[in-house]
Amino acid sequence: MTSTLALSATPHRLNSPTIHRLPNGLTIIAEQIPVDAIHLSLWLGMGSSVETDSINGMAHYLEHMIFKGTGCLQSGEFERLIEQRGAVTNAATSQDYTQYYITTAPKDFAELAPHQIEVVLNAAIPDEAFERERSVILEEIRRANDNPQRRMFYRAMQVGFDHLPYRRPVLGPAAVVEQLTAQQMRDFHAQWYQPQAMTAVAVGNLPVEQLIETLVNGFAEAEARRSASRSVSTAHPTSHPLESAYTSIVREELIDNSLQQARLTMMWRVPGMAELSQTYPLDVLAAVLGQGRTARLVRDLREDRHLVSSIGVSNMTYTRQGLFYISAQLPADNIAQVETAIAQHIHRLQTEPVTEVEIQRIRTIVTNRYIFGNESPGDRAGLYGYYHAVLGNIEPALLYPTMLQSLDADELSAAAQRYLNPSAYGAVVMRPAG
Numbered sequence: 001m002t003s004t005l006a007l008s009a010t011p012h013r014l015n016s017p018t019i020h021r022l023p024n025g026l027t028i029i030a031e032q033i034p035v036d037a038i039h040l041s042l043w044l045g046m047g048s049s050v051e052t053d054s055i056n057g058m059a060h061y062l063e064h065m066i067f068k069g070t071g072c073l074q075s076g077e078f079e080r081l082i083e084q085r086g087a088v089t090n091a092a093t094s095q096d097y098t099q100y101y102i103t104t105a106p107k108d109f110a111e112l113a114p115h116q117i118e119v120v121l122n123a124a125i126p127d128e129a130f131e132r133e134r135s136v137i138l139e140e141i142r143r144a145n146d147n148p149q150r151r152m153f154y155r156a157m158q159v160g161f162d163h164l165p166y167r168r169p170v171l172g173p174a175a176v177v178e179q180l181t182a183q184q185m186r187d188f189h190a191q192w193y194q195p196q197a198m199t200a201v202a203v204g205n206l207p208v209e210q211l212i213e214t215l216v217n218g219f220a221e222a223e224a225r226r227s228a229s230r231s232v233s234t235a236h237p238t239s240h241p242l243e244s245a246y247t248s249i250v251r252e253e254l255i256d257n258s259l260q261q262a263r264l265t266m267m268w269r270v271p272g273m274a275e276l277s278q279t280y281p282l283d284v285l286a287a288v289l290g291q292g293r294t295a296r297l298v299r300d301l302r303e304d305r306h307l308v309s310s311i312g313v314s315n316m317t318y319t320r321q322g323l324f325y326i327s328a329q330l331p332a333d334n335i336a337q338v339e340t341a342i343a344q345h346i347h348r349l350q351t352e353p354v355t356e357v358e359i360q361r362i363r364t365i366v367t368n369r370y371i372f373g374n375e376s377p378g379d380r381a382g383l384y385g386y387y388h389a390v391l392g393n394i395e396p397a398l399l400y401p402t403m404l405q406s407l408d409a410d411e412l413s414a415a416a417q418r419y420l421n422p423s424a425y426g427a428v429v430m431r432p433a434g
Helices: 058-068 077-083 106-121 127-145 148-160 182-192 208-229 273-290 296-304 332-351 356-372 377-391 395-405 409-419
Strands: 003-006 018-021 027-032 038-044 088-093 098-104 198-204 250-256 262-271 310-317 321-330 426-432
Touching: 018 208, 027 208, 027 377, 038 106, 038 377, 058 088, 058 098, 058 106, 058 127, 058 182, 077 088, 077 106, 098 106, 098 377, 106 198, 106 208, 127 148, 127 182, 148 250, 148 262, 148 321, 148 426, 198 208, 198 377, 262 273, 262 332, 262 409, 273 296, 273 310, 273 321, 273 332, 273 356, 273 377, 273 395, 273 409, 296 310, 296 332, 321 332, 332 409, 332 426, 356 395, 356 409, 377 395
Parallel strands: 027 198, 250 426
Antiparallel strands: 003 018, 018 027, 038 098, 038 198, 088 098, 262 321, 262 426, 310 321
């Protein structure tokens, strides 16, 4: 039995998507907005975090192979059909989700949407194309490893997580990718690329009923071909225990000959999307410290004391757990002073209320960015698709500004006291040689 739920726009939110669920478990989210384009994205609530160590990199490799043809679309034909209509297509793989999308003119949506569904659901993954693409993947890994910023991030994630799969790179290590087989990938695709694990989002200038009908028909046709050609099975991510909070300073120092300036990362283990209500005050604290020239760390360490070239703060929220993540680029001689200063700022968050002026600044930033981030079909589809893929619910996405604006100084201090210990954190330092 299908079900349809329309979420109405209110003065507090701009969005009014319709959610349509099918008996096979597929969720379709559709919204008409007066922009002369349609953005269709297909989301899976899985990425590299569902992999075992022995196949790390498979989800990203599969993202590439999705475009290598199906039983009824030859390799390259999907891209040709997209390009000849002036549409665009792309994809992305993360730890917690995989996304495929096209943006097309409304008049071409009914023709092109079924092709997008077909390549995702019925990827053939032929042996020869698999072997050819391996060199592309290995080159991508090599380029990532040659990038100092990427290298720093990879090391930070390994310090940030002892055992959760977020510690591994999405691309996987070259030694593992070199051993993957096409049959392993076909099995992985059959296991994870199921309609019940998918969210299809279409936003643009067509009636919602027409958007939904096109997607329902496209999936029905693709599923009929799939069931006739390949058996399928369902899968669930492996459950991992959460990482414990740091009880001391865990430090790793590296020398990197390619650097002109040092890098410093400090991080705290914090809740993920599974404890969504706990992430809101941490988002605000990240903005208080590092968002904009008047943010505390930016003003103090970059603008006033000139101790860093750049500094940023992010509350990185993965599905199961997150990291409160501070990163700076700075002269090597300033590392100890900057680390001490950051710890002092964290202590101040615990002991002194965030000012009303700062809170109001964050409220304004959040509100404006939410409005700006709702302007295009792609923006809205990304918002709905991400939240539904990782949470199974888009309501928190629509209420995000309201939730942040409701926080007060006491709640922010409580979050800092609970999760941000100035005497216990993970730290990675990367210094230039000499």
